[in-house]
Amino acid sequence: MERILRGIMRYRVLDRSSMVKQFQQVKDNPVPKAVFYTCMDSRMIPTRFTETSVGDMFVVRNAGNLIPHSQHFVDEMTSCEPAALELGCIINDIRHIIVCGHSDCKAMNLLYKLKSKEESNTEQRRMSPLRSWLCNHGQTSLDKFIAMDGDFSKPMLFTAETPQTKFVAYIDPENKFSTEDKLSQVNTLQQLQNIASYGMLKSRLQKHELHIHALWFDIFTGDIYYFSRRAKTFVVIDESTYETILAEVTRYYS
Numbered sequence: 196m197e198r199i200l201r202g203i204m205r206y207r208v209l210d211r212s213s214m215v216k217q218f219q220q221v222k223d224n225p226v227p228k229a230v231f232y233t234c235m236d237s238r239m240i241p242t243r244f245t246e247t248s249v250g251d252m253f254v255v256r257n258a259g260n261l262i263p264h265s266q267h268f269v270d271e272m273t274s275c276e277p278a279a280l281e282l283g284c285i286i287n288d289i290r291h292i293i294v295c296g297h298s299d300c301k302a303m304n305l306l307y308k309l310k311s312k313e314e315s316n317t318e319q320r321r322m323s324p325l326r327s328w329l330c331n332h333g334q335t336s337l338d339k340f341i342a343m344d345g346d347f348s349k350p351m352l353f354t355a356e357t358p359q360t361k362f363v364a365y366i367d368p369e370n371k372f373s374t375e376d377k378l379s380q381v382n383t384l385q386q387l388q389n390i391a392s393y394g395m396l397k398s399r400l401q402k403h404e405l406h407i408h409a410l411w412f413d414i415f416t417g418d419i420y421y422f423s424r425r426a427k428t429f430v431v432i433d434e435s436t437y438e439t440i441l442a443e444v445t446r447y448y449s
């Protein structure tokens with residue numbers, strides 16, 4: 196807590212006045228550009244690695260960057276993730292949703308362990324909200340991952356904006372990442388389908404007024420990858436790929 200209080204004192208001196216000016220600028224004309232879902236991991240600081248600021252993004256964070264499928268939204272029992280979709284994409288008419296996974300994700304490492312029945316039995320889940328959260332909302336990612344049987348040279352098929360919009364993905368074709376990191380990439384792509392499961396987004400998605408993207412952050416190198424549907428894999432965003440990725444985004448998603 197001391198660290199936090201010291202930080203607040205520094206903020207008062209260094210950033211407060213410029214931030215208040217920015218708040219005033221966006222107050223009457225906010226144009227947020229994306230709803231950004233990512234993991235709650237303390238190493239993930241999305242506004243820093245995207246250099247975004249006041250008014251730019253709605254950020255939603257949880258363990259494992261999961262967005263529950265709409266089938267879990269029954270009788271008004273819901274979680275904050277779909278509520279954020281409504282606030283962002285319906286009420287504020289934001290046109291882009293981004294899901295950003297990352298390497299060495301503790302939630303994904305635990306999800307990987309939960310493939311063993313002893314680790315994911317009812318008793319365990321009852322005692323652990325984290326296990327319960329991951330089992331309920333990460334199971335489809337885990338099932339897809341297990342179905343690959345360790346052979347990631349095979350293509351995977353995911354659904355995006357509409358049930359007809361399918362895309363192929365090759366996970367970690369250079370085999371650079373750990374097994375758990377491969378699961379994290381599968382899980383990040385699976386969330387696109389979960390987002391699209393909400394009826395409130397259907398017409399926007401069908402009319403291409405709303406777009407869903409996947410990013411993946413490598414904690415060890417600081418590199419950020421964009422999932423390119425054209426390249427069918429996560430492509431690092433750097434000086435050599437930026438123009439191609441931008442062209443893809445502009446062509447398909449603007």
Ligand SMILES: [Zn+2]
Binds near residue numbers: 258260297299301302
């Ligand atoms: Zn994480």
